Amino acid sequence: MTVDKNKLFESLFSDYKEKIYRLCYSYSNDDATAKDLLQESFSKVWSHLDSFQNRSEYSTWIYRIAVNTCLNYLRSAKNKRVEFRDAVPDRKEEEIDTETQINNLYLAIQKLEEVDRLLISMLLDDISYKEIGLILGISENNVGVKIHRIKKQLKDILTKMNPS
The missing domain is CATH 1.10.10.10 (Winged helix-like DNA-binding domain superfamily/Winged helix DNA-binding domain)
Known part of the structure; x- marks a missing residue:
């Protein structure tokens, strides 16, 4: 990889953390769970960053990872939705x-x-x-x-x- 992995990851996290958080929140409907899913998604991004093959944009790849993470969460946490009203x-x-x-x-x-x-x-x-x-x-x-x-x-x- 030509770009320093740490700098690239920091840049990707900075660019996409809010959007991925909203995506995770739309699946979990819970702030703490959304943050956990966000962290898990970016953990996967970090661990697979070296194997990214430039077949798509980073954004597409990161969204795909986050979607799969959220879908796995839904499969494992059936019917555990909590609604909060301020x-x-x-x-x-x-x-x-x-x-x-x-x-x-x-x-x-x-x-x-x-x-x-x-x-x-x-x-x-x-x-x-x-x-x-x-x-x-x-x-x-x-x-x-x-x-x-x-x-x-x-x-x-x-x-x-x-x-x-």
């Missing part, structure tokens, strides 16, 4: 409405299939359709079709959650 006093009504909408969106996302949750998480992280396709092994056009269907599903779920 009750912070003295907040404006608009802040509460916005927070409620965001919480409802995350709850709706949790009702999606695993692959759909992953896809929408990557979209929320501003990953391009092309990159999402590479990560999931599907065409860019298929990504667009799936995202359109997922958005419709989310709209239906949110409507059922809040019929008003």
Whole structure:
């Protein structure tokens, strides 16, 4: 490897830790578990960094590792989801409405299939359709079709959650 492994890892961690954390959180719905999954994912990145073959971007490779780590977690931790709700006093009504909408969106996302949750998480992280396709092994056009269907599903779920 031409670049110092430590510097490369530090750079990759710095660039992707927040996005991978959000991905892990979307699977676990728990801060501590998401941090554990983040750490486990980057531990795997570190241990396999020397064998990275440049067949894809680092981001694609790291996402793939994180997705597999999260899927393994889901298989081993069936039905262990915990919901946390913060009750912070003295907040404006608009802040509460916005927070409620965001919480409802995350709850709706949790009702999606695993692959759909992953896809929408990557979209929320501003990953391009092309990159999402590479990560999931599907065409860019298929990504667009799936995202359109997922958005419709989310709209239906949110409507059922809040019929008003």
